[in-house]
Amino acid sequence: MWQQKTIHLAEKPRGFHLITEEVLAQLPEIKNIKIGLVHLLLQHTSAGLTLNENADPTVREDFLQYINRLAPEDLNYLKHTYEGDDDMPAHLKSSLLGVELMLPITQGQLNLGVWQGIYLGEYRNFGGVRQLIVTIQS
Template sequence: MRQSTHVLSIRTSGRGLLEITREIRSWVADQRLTTGLLTVFCKHTSASLLIQENAAREVRSDLEAFFEQIAPEDPARYAHDDEGPDDMPAHLRTALTQVQLSIPVIEGEPALGTWQGIYLFEHRRRPHERQVVLHLLGE
């Protein structure tokens, strides 16, 4: 049994879904493990991770619109606004999604479905440098 770790630095351009599947697949392939378990972990409280359809752009825009409705920027709703009006809505969006994914690795590749991609979901309006930790355990 072997394990490997890596930290991806991802520059976001503001709120939205950013596909990171290619970077993750490339790193997994470089590890030369046939079978295992990949953990993907986002080190932030205002960004999250999703596995979602990667074919139709409308899926991403619909998701972004949905989260805008359930966690809107409204200064009258929240006490926490240390970093601006998008601060608390970003924390709520992260709480409703996830910061960690577990993905089986089969025959040296993440076992994603045909239309599945791995996304970093940036919940803040301004660009950020995000850190995503990869941990692969297997043989």
């Protein structure tokens, strides 16, 4: 069986944010799935999704420091700056980490590792509410 829905993530400041619980709160239907998959697609080009450390918040701080070095805002050769200095670097960061995840569902729960959580990478100073298309296969 296939299901699909749109969920919204609350607006967040620039940085990496653990959103596992926020996502699960909007997906009560997975509680009835014994075996399945959930695909998350972030419908934005200036934010990203990744799976990583869910316990120590300094990991998320380090992610931000590192990705800001990979795609800094002070590159004078960038042309796509219509929405500010963070515009093109946000697009680059989105492509570097990606905008989708495919995760297993087992016995009504995401089958993640003990220390794994879903991150939203917010790369804009004012990104706004973010939207996920969620497709569940069971």
